[in-house]
Amino acid sequence: MQHIDIIQTDAASTRPQKWSDLGAPAFIKIAVLGGLLVWFFYTEIGKTVHRWTTDPSWSHGFLIPLFSLYFLHQNRHKIFQVEAKPSWIFGLGSLIGVLIVYWLNTVQFKFSYAETLLFIAAIGATVLFVGGWKLFKLTWLPIAFLFFAVPLPGRLYTQMTQPLQGLAAQASVIVLNAIPELEAMERGVVIDVLYRGRPIEPSLQVAEACSGMRLLMAFVALGVAMAYLHQRPVWQRLILLLSTIPIAILCNVIRVLVTALIYIFWDPQYAQGIYHDFLGILMLPLAFSIYGGLAWLMSNLLVEEAEIAEDVIVVRRGESKVSGERL
Numbered sequence: 001m002q003h004i005d006i007i008q009t010d011a012a013s014t015r016p017q018k019w020s021d022l023g024a025p026a027f028i029k030i031a032v033l034g035g036l037l038v039w040f041f042y043t044e045i046g047k048t049v050h051r052w053t054t055d056p057s058w059s060h061g062f063l064i065p066l067f068s069l070y071f072l073h074q075n076r077h078k079i080f081q082v083e084a085k086p087s088w089i090f091g092l093g094s095l096i097g098v099l100i101v102y103w104l105n106t107v108q109f110k111f112s113y114a115e116t117l118l119f120i121a122a123i124g125a126t127v128l129f130v131g132g133w134k135l136f137k138l139t140w141l142p143i144a145f146l147f148f149a150v151p152l153p154g155r156l157y158t159q160m161t162q163p164l165q166g167l168a169a170q171a172s173v174i175v176l177n178a179i180p181e182l183e184a185m186e187r188g189v190v191i192d193v194l195y196r197g198r199p200i201e202p203s204l205q206v207a208e209a210c211s212g213m214r215l216l217m218a219f220v221a222l223g224v225a226m227a228y229l230h231q232r233p234v235w236q237r238l239i240l241l242l243s244t245i246p247i248a249i250l251c252n253v254i255r256v257l258v259t260a261l262i263y264i265f266w267d268p269q270y271a272q273g274i275y276h277d278f279l280g281i282l283m284l285p286l287a288f289s290i291y292g293g294l295a296w297l298m299s300n301l302l303v304e305e306a307e308i309a310e311d312v313i314v315v316r317r318g319e320s321k322v323s324g325e326r327l
Contacts, residue, residue, distance in 0.1 A: 016080040017077075017080070018076075019076065021080075022080075029130070033130065037122055037123060037126065040099075040122075041115075041118075041119040041122070043115075044115045044116045044118075044119050045116075047112070047116075048061065048116050048149070048150065048151065051151045052149075052151075055151065056214065057151075057157075057213060057214040057217075058149075058151045058214075058217075060148075060214075060217070060218040060221065061148075061149040061150075061151070064145065064146060064148050064149035064221060065146065065149065067221075068142040068145050068146055069142075071141065071142040071145065071225070071228060071229075072139065072142050074229065075138055075142075078138055079135065079138050079139070082131065082132075082135045082138065083134075084130065084131045084132060084135060085131070085132035085134070086129060086130055086131070087128050087129055087133060087136075088129075090133075091125060091126075091128035091129030091130070091132070092129050094121075094124075094125035094128060094129070095122065095126060095128075095129050097125075098118055098121045098122045098125050101114075101118060102118045102122075112153075113150070113152070113153045116150045117147070117150060120143060120144070120147060120150070123143050123146070124136070124140060124143045124144075127139055127143065141228060145221070145224065148217065148220070148221035148224075160213060161213045164216070164249065164252065165189040165206045166186075166188060166189060166206075167249065167253070168206050168252055168255075168256040169186045169189050169190070169191055169206045170186055171253040171257070172184070172186075172191060172206075172256045172257045173186040173191060175257055176191075176193065176257070176260060181195065181196045182194070182195050182196075182264070189205060189206040190204070190205050190206075191203060191204040191205070191206070191260065192204075193260070193264060195264055200263070200264055204260055206256055214280075215248050215252055215280070215283055215284065215287065216249070216252070218284070219244050219247065219248045219287050219291075220244045220245065220248065222244075222288075223241055223243070223244030223291065224241060224244075226240065226295075227240045227241045232298075232299075239294075239298065240291070240294065240295060240298075243291065243294055244291070247287050247290050247291055247294075248287060251283040251290070252283065254283070254286070255279055255280060258279060
């Protein structure tokens, strides 16, 4: 038995403890496989990076791969314990299937949005093929997280922004009408304002940049990251994840409302241009403050039943000891 324990201890001690312990062969394999994927999907990667650099709504795309790498680093100890066992049936089959679909899309369907998604799917299929199911279970979320870096198709993006623009306009009108001597009326994404009987010209327009879509996509991505990194019960993680959408919408409504108030009561020049963009940037820390408050609330005010039961047992034991001493 002692001999067996010594062997097990020696085997455990040989497990990698940091990335450098993986050795040159592992990094060469990763570099070769990664290089092949980048070579095969070079065009799609170039288009996506170009969109990040030219479209402010997707500038957060540069951060998403860094978060994925951070997730892997945080989970490195579990990853190091996995013995790579290639999945020839599902892994290789999935990789071949992804490449076939990519070829068909390039030749026949020509749906550009799917091309980048297939690149992410190819990464997952490669991990499954080389490392097997155990490694895939530990890495699927960092891989799927890359989805947040893929710009949505223009038509779909517009269809999603229009309802958000209308919602921001409607909510702002409700608050503006509560201010004395001020009347506001919403027409789609346009807000007509009367202040002391005098119309404010030109009318306020909730532009596409004020739809909150940029904040929504970035904050949902960061919300997924926070829910993944925090050690919480599953139900709390789900609540935190689902709360990112209403929090982002609320912050955008606040942005539109503050912009309208600046436009009406201060100076219109401070409601546009660089000032308008800076106000949008300020909404991200506001969103995180609300998100952090919700996380604190669940951590400090919601007590698990198991913890309550444990506290009760401790108290009863204390009471029995005291009663014993009195006897």
